[in-house]
Amino acid sequence: MKSIKMLGLASVLAMLVMSLAGASSAMATALTTGLCESDTEAVVEAQTQTTCASIAHVHETSVGKAILLASPKIECNVLFLGEATAGNPLVVEGNFTYSSCGSGCTVTEEGGPSVIEVLKEGHETGSAVGEGEVHVNCIGINCFYNGTGLAGTAKGPLLSTQKNGEVSIQEQEVHKTKGTFCPSTGKLDITTTPLIPTYISGYLHYCVKYEHNTNGRYENWCETKKEGGPNDLVVGPFGLHVGEHVCVNLNVTHTGLYEGIKDYNDCKEDNEIYLSKSLYELGEIILVE
Secondary structure (H helix, E strand, O other), rough: OOOOOHHHHHOOOOOOOOOOOOOOOOOOOOOOEEEOOEEEEEEEEEOOOOOEOOOOOOEEOOOEEEEEEEEOOEEEEEEEEEEEEEOOEEEEEEEEEOOOOOOOOEEEOOOOEEEEEEEEEEEEEEEEEEEEEEEEEEEEEEEEEEEEEEEEEEEEEOOOOOOOOEEEEEEEEEEEEEOOOOOOOHHHHHHEEOOOOOOOEEEEEEEEEEEEOOOOEEOOOEEEEEEEEEEEEEEEEEOOOOOOEEEEEOOOOOOOOEEEEEEOOOOEEEEOOOOOOOEEEEEEEEEEE
């Protein structure tokens, strides 16, 4: 696992719920986690990947102060700046700074930049696990603490107590690696929030069979490309199942028979005049990868 600095869990999680989208690439084999600026879970669009306004630059601050329960007890404001790359897992790489620390202490990140790996676990929730080291320098005390297996819980704006989302790790144990007059262990508590709304999402590739069998780009369960085929490869939110219906926005081909979307699993306004010229098509999921 890539190293994750001790307070680094706070920087990354939040956003992205996504849309169903027609895909032209090979079918993915794992959940992709990402961050977006808005909740687009009910939107269905035909693209090669999620079409949300993705977040690449991550800026988070602590809610109140982060607390290291050691001797002395140390409280600091925390700031993180980093860059996010969606994937399995989502990776954020950046740096932490600590300020206004109590007890006459200073805290610095060791061996940066920090790398944080995040996985979506459910609707608007995610988790991160990692390890890292910080240097604590107080009057007469010079300590280095390492956290291994630190686990955080993230919530997007729809579930968070903070307006833009939050990440919280509580009672996580850290261990002294070297130093003088240092307790052998301590406990870490921290909650952070991003400066902009940050939604958490995971998405997979799905093979769908369209209601009208000539509006897809694949056949044979999306194994073979065929323009005008019965199947299509789409990208959609985590949690859809075989047998579910989805209303796909065909903004790549405009070959649908519906002019509107009722919700993510139902289309409306059947165009009976201009066949296969509309934006939406109804499909049934026949394979999840």
